[in-house]
Amino acid sequence: MTATARPAPVVAPSALREHRRAPALGRLVRHEWRLLTGDRFGLTATLLFAALLAFASLSGMARHAREQRTIDTVEREYRTRVDSVRARFAALATDTTPPASPFAPDPRMPGAVGNTLAAPWATLPPGPLFALATGQSDLVRPYVKITTQSRQTVVQLEQLDNPLNLLDGGFDLSIAILLLLPLVVIAVGYGLLAEEREQGTLALVMSQPVSVTRVVLAKLIVRGGVVWAATMIAMLGTALISGALAAPLGGVALAIWVGVVTLWIAIWLALCLWVNAGQRSSAANALRLVAIWLALVVVAPALVNAAAQWRHPAPSRVELIGRMREASNAANARGTELLKQFYGDHPELAPPGSVDLQDFAARRLVVQADVDRTLAPLLDGFGAQLAAQQRVVQRWQWVSPAIAVHTVLLDAAGTGASRYRAFEEAITRFHAAWLSFFADRIYAKRRMTTADYAALPAWQWSEASAGALGRTVAPSVAILALVTVGVMLAAVRAVRRVTPVG
Amino acid sequence: MLDARGLTKRYDDHVALHPLTLSVPRGEVFCLLGANGAGKTTTINLFLGFTPPSGGVAEVAGVDVQRAPLSARQHLAYIPETVMLYRTLSGMENLRYFTDLAGRPDVTDARLREILLDVGLPGEAADRRVGTYSKGMRQKVGIAIAVAKDAEALLLDEPTSGLDPQAANEFSRLIERLAGRGVAVLMATHDLFRAKESGTRVGIMKHGHLVQTLATADIGHADLERVYLDHMRD
Amino acid sequence: MLRTMIRKEWQELTRDGRVRVLAGSILLLLGGALAASAVGVRQARSERSAAEALTRTHWVTQEAKNPHSAAHYGIYAFKPAPVLSLIDNGVDPFAGQLTWLEAHKQNEFKARPAQDALPLARLGALGASTVLQLLVPLLIIVVAFAAFAGERESGTMRQLLALGVAPRTLAMGKALGVSTVLLAVLLPATVLGVLAVVQAEGAGAVAADAPRAVTLGIVYLLFFVVWIAVSLGVSARARTARSALVSLLGVWMVTGLLAPRVASDLSRRMVQAPSAYEFATAIANDFSKGIDGHNPADARAKALEARVLKQYGVDSLSQLPVNFAGIALHAGEAYGDSVYDRRFNELWSAYERQEQVRTGVAVVAPVLAVRALSMGMAGTDVAQYRRFTDAAEQYRRQFVYAMNEDMTQNAGEADFEYKASQALWTKVPPFSYAAPNLGWVLGQQRGALLVLLAWVVVSLGWAVTGVRRLSPL
Missing domain, CATH: 3.40.50.300 (P-loop containing nucleotide triphosphate hydrolases)
Structure with a gap:
């Protein structure tokens, strides 16, 4: 080599050595970004994820619109029906002729009004983040017609749907976040350090005066940031377009989602880092991470759920049928006796003149009340067992953060167990009020009055307060935060010990 | 030393x-x-x-x-048997990164190009992906890192x-x-x-x-x- | 030669801790799932037969009453729990288990087990079918991803080919090696499965389920063949073991995890099935346009009366040799039947078209075809659910007809005051349902069957061409 034409000396004056400083994080991040855009597999995974997020968003918005439309239709149907019943009543109010038949839909007869003519729909508006999480919404019918029939006939929340679709559930953002997001983090993070080790750059990096944790931090920021940003865009976009902020609790729910999703990403980044701190190849890391994913996201929730079911099995609805029949056979046989007893206990409800113990409507009511009384503990048993199962799951949710994430996302979205249970309880209470309103008039053989029409019990759904929602999700969020911090610390400790030599 | x-x-x-x-x-x-x-x-x-x-x-x-x-x-500067670099980045981008890691973000890109030329890396190669480099070219980038770092x-x-x-x-x-x-x-x-x-x-x-x-x-x-x-x- | 190779593969794979852990977990989960569902199925069966017996007793011990009151009292039908559902309980948790068969109305099946379960259950229970559809393919990937790519990376492939080993022999050795490891898991799994079935039902009845059980086994074997072929095909083409693994895991995740959910969403959006409200409203509208068997003031009832009087050549209802109330009830039922036939048929065919969309998605994700076939063999698919509900509805119509006919013939002028004796109740046979045979199920699932067979052929062909072009570089 001829050195004659070289312009500058190869070694700079040593005064410059004093200027050394730790590289700015921004520069490291820019480098990592370049690396990521050169990583075909990571890029494909991220783009696929983004496409699936978009699909989930669109599906979610369509679902939300359909749910809202159905509820609007139902409420409209009710208003039209009640208006026409009121009008017919106004025309007949002073008419004292008896109705055409006991079954006739006569707006003067409390039996007909309470059971069909003015039977209201109890509706549940879509939860604040309905579009983001299907949850149990495909199983539960958010509108129930409240009649004067028995509790087990009226409080029926089963939605009509293809069981195959119910089996698979939909693909929504909550599922994308719960199942898919960890896999995408794994796809961009399985080779975090192992790849540098495999291509030999780790030694060169580590021969520089920079701590591995700083380099790794840049990697985490870029790789986690991409996944985080994609998820946030999908989440916030769907929430805003579907009007979450206008819905009660919308803001709180969204904040909970942002927090939980951030923690969830952090947990998986930390797991990637922790696995990468070992000396294994990137392929071995990928396998190990997929195994962790399988254990945490698929196996653990299924096992915990199975344990909860085993510990507090739901009562059998098949057996319930037999009990129900027995109760109603027994009550029917004692119909006259029951009615006599009732009028004895409630003389104020006895109709003027002689009491007719064979009156069809009154007998039916008193029999039904007896059956409902007998069955109430059994029916309450379903909710109680489910609540007990939920407590078992709460107690065991530290087994896998996936359990906590799932529970919190659904509860915040308003499609989880807690809100639907509250709906069912509210319906049960409203049904009791509705029934008793009309029962009094049927027992007393009174006809409807204008005042009665004004005093009809009205369905009102009251959303839980933000504080209540906060209290529901707080334990799970706390566990998530603890797990995140724990895994992060373990990962950072492990990374400090990384060396480029085998 | x-x-x-x-x-x-x-x-x-x-x-x-x-x-x-x-x-x-x-x-x-x-x-x-x-x-x-x-x-x-x-x-x-x-x-x-x-x-x-x-x-x-x-x-x-x-x-x-x-x-x-x-x-x-x-x-210090370290040159292993084969200087392994980020394959999807160019020689220049690799040099920039390692110089930054070395705590010398103050060294300008122009200076880094000068160094690459100085260690004998052909000018057109500096912006090519390292994946296409021969082993000799990579070793030169390794030297360039040492020089840029002023080790x-x-x-x-x-x-x-x-x-x-x-x-x-x-x-x-x-x-x-x-x-x-x-x-x-x-x-x-x-x-x-x-x-x-x-x-x-x-x-x-x-x-x-x-x-x-x-x-x-x-x-x-x-x-x-x-x-x-x-x-x-x- | 082949034997040597299989032995080498066996040694290599069984020394791999990951393979041992995964295979062990699969057996453990499978055993646990089978044991739990054997107990569950057994309990469900005894519960249901007890409930059937009890409600039958309620029916036959009714006091003397009007036959139409008896029809209103009704009968309950319970969906049977097929024994093979312990391997794949399919849509059972999401299908109603029972319905009330009563006069005038075809009720939907109610009481889905899922409604009494936590949302957590929706993430997927870990049944035997999940293990077979999700975890076994993962084991195949772990065992096979490095088959060629690993030898290529470590340079041993050069060695092997230089020794004059034909690529075909090499591939055969690899395939058999992988299969041996798989068999080591599947054989005990099969034994566990048979034990669970015997435990749930007793050895005698197993013979009746044998054709379905054997077909179920074949379906899963074909599915595993597809996975082995795909894994070896990818491994033969991949430059490094890592890229083979990562692409196989990607395929596994997309097809196994996403495809069912995406298919479910797609099918919902492409074929809109009615909501509960729409369905009930449509039926109510239809009814408002037809005869009401109960309401003598109804104009259509008047017209019927005129027709019947003319038919018998008499002037008044009291002169009729039969009871008109019974005839009116018959007419009401006939109209109701036509409404329910139409609306339920619409509902089920919407579900059928949704399932066709899934079969379409199965073209890219064979696990969907396997799921359909697996549920079919287990007797827990939508087609067999529909067949059962149809049978229950036919039974309802027959017994309601018998009640109305008794009223028509014997009520005379007593109308609804007429009382039939207990002899009439016992004349109604108990409801019994026979599951369809294998041919019927295969006919229903022929789309899925075709897709699976096509996958077997294509994946094998793809693996073979990959091996033919095998290069050590």
């Missing part, structure tokens, strides 16, 4: 490096010769702080590597193995130039010829011991080979 005092590395079942005392001052090229497993790479890894010593001290510019690895590494000590682990003779020669000239400007060089190698050509001193290692140190000025090629083979014979 590079000082080892009683530097030792023991594993559970064997000793990789028996207490080694060695000093490489500025401007010197010290070549470590020896069979595979003689302790050459271990010595280099100990200076880099990639592996903790079982005893003794390794110092770079007076800084204990074990105690303050990051500040020791400020003075005072250079650790090389068989940097010329697998290079064709012309490329190896070019590389050796670069090392000599760096030494000429006051850099301390410690190089592990199998290549007796290069050791004699570029080295100022040669150390022969065997089973983790530094068995002999020679000044290359005092010895011919043939003599060096004879001495080396004598040691190897047991």
